[in-house]
Amino acid sequence: MTEFNEIRKLYGISEAEHFGYSETEILNFEETNNIKLPKVLRDYYLSLGKHKILNESYNRLLEPNSQIGFSDDRYLVFYEENQGVIFWGINENDLSLENPKIYGNYDAINLSEEWFEDSPNIEKFLLSMAILNGTLGGLKYNANKISEDELKAETLEIIEKKWEEIKNITFQSQRYFTNDFNEVITLSINSENKPSGIFIGTNHKDRFISIIEEINITWDYRSDEDE
Known part of the structure; x- marks a missing residue:
């Protein structure tokens, strides 16, 4: 499992502490949507996904249930900006990758705007969000x-x-x-x-x-x- 050591150190979360969703919760989401989450994102949900200060103090990690879903142009949206202006997601074609690129979209209504590359992979994106959330109140x-x-x-x-x-x-x-x-x-x-x-x-x-x-x-x- 990905350790996310930098995030844990920044927030004072020990290796023994887990704030994640259960394997059953993740499996239910994957089976309902007929997908498999990329390994790094899956590991994050399993280990740190329910840490509210880390994931909700400014921008917000979406819960693996009805909150996560595909845009019309098939990006799996899993993170949103604090005012609901920007959403971040993974291209459906990249879901089979362990640590794919992250894209953003500024159209909060129907995500019809062109998606832009935000981060080279999930792990770096989650680190950037942990830093932003931390400096903005986390x-x-x-x-x-x-x-x-x-x-x-x-x-x-x-x-x-x-x-x-x-x-x-x-x-x-x-x-x-x-x-x-x-x-x-x-x-x-x-x-x-x-x-x-x-x-x-x-x-x-x-x-x-x-x-x-x-x-x-x-x-x-x-x-x-x-x-």
Whole structure:
């Protein structure tokens, strides 16, 4: 079974902990729809699929029942954006692959828009969603700044120097950074290829304070100010 070690470490989920659907629940879904889920997605549902903070704090993993289904052009839709604007799925022709590409669609009504490539495979897509969800409320300590005014070259230089970039997990305008998955930073990139938003998250208060001190900007939101 795929271990999803980076996600587990980021959220403080031990290897012994399981928050998954049962084998019977997954089999019932597969038999009802006459399909077999790709191994990596199946493993995720079996091990972490019911972890609500991980899977529902912002964007949402769909449940393997009536919530998951095929679009008219035969993409198996299993993940949705928090406002229901974007849906993500797997091309039906790729379901036999262990770890296929993930595609997105911006048409929330009937998914008739052209599907775009979002991530090179399921495992990387799920990691990107875990990071996004974490920096947007899933991790205990999080903060964000959405403005181009203070996200100057100096800020980007600090992030690139102090944290390791997680590359090739999405094809969208995002950059991800980490310190061994004890904390994560997400940058939104605008059309000029400059940071237009910064989001940070960790479950460790000392690391959170350290990030705040390193990245010396005025944050729009800090979760520790809610305490």
